[in-house]
Amino acid sequence: MDNFGKKLATTLEMIKFEHTLFALPFAFLGAVLAAEGLPTLWQIMWIAMAMVGARSAAMTFNRIADRKIDAENPRTANRELPAGKLSVNFAWLFLIASIVLFELAAFMLNWLTFALSPVALLSVLGYSYAKRFTAFAHLILGWSLAISPTAAWIAVRGTIDSGIPLLLSLLVMMWTAGFDVLYACQDFDFDREKGLRSIPARFGIKNSLWIARIFHFQAFVVLVLFYLLTDLGLIAAVGVAATGILLIYQHTLVKPNDLSKMNAAFFTTNAMVSVILFATFGGAVFLGKLH
Secondary structure, three states: OHHHHHHHHHHHHHOOHHHHHHHHHHHHHHHHHHHOOOOOHHHHHHHHHHHHHHHHHHHHHHHHHOHHHHHHOOOOOOOOOOOOOOOHHHHHHHHHHHHHHHHHHHHHHOHHHHHHHHHHHHHHHHHHHHOOOOOOHHHHHHHHHHHHHHHHHHHHHOOOOOOHHHHHHHHHHHHHHHHHHHHHHHHHHHHHHHOOOOHHHHHOHHHHHHHHHHHHHHHHHHHHHHHHHHOOHHHHHHHHHHHHHHHHHHHHHOEOOEOOOHHHHHHHHHHHHHHHHHHHHHHHHHOOOOO
């Protein structure tokens, strides 16, 4: 039993399970907006399962695809596969199980979620190779996370009958791309040495910080449009303001010559953004302000 618990903990660490907090609140917000209140327990359960399955598959495939690169990078050499904490065969089995869970969840929701599930799956898996071909891999990662709010809307309504989920997805895409550019600054030297493509490797750290700011400014503009379209009142407005403050704060933590506070900028701040937006916009829906 102890060995099972240790292996489970190592597996969860491999896929950074705690980072599900970045995307899950946006999926649930998409579902709440679609239902104009609380979705059914059935929908909530299978949306959660779909998110866990998709993200677990994406992270596991990324670790498999990048295991040789990770082994050469001092920052990632201690990850579970290059360090031998988990076997590659085990990772493949876990990947297959995650894909099965995702497809089952999509099937249990409705026919359209199941029909579109291969698009989502190819997106989240395909990201792992994007850095080998394009510096704009950050936007591809953004697209992969951005699928979740619209997918959750479809899971509840069975159709896309509003611009609300599309704006929410665009917000997630630009927000994700921005913080991923920040995170990639840590691997600037390694990416250039190995010929990997990223915005920092192509444009340098100083310029990349400005590109990240532009992405986050675009995300904030989309957030304001999203707020205006939903017309959710004061509580949602508080969420917009808080998000703007957090985005600005995030960029004060990272400087071209000092990336030491990257973990605070990347993990803590971004987790707060998703939770705040879910709490404020979702809370406004439950108070009956959605028109």
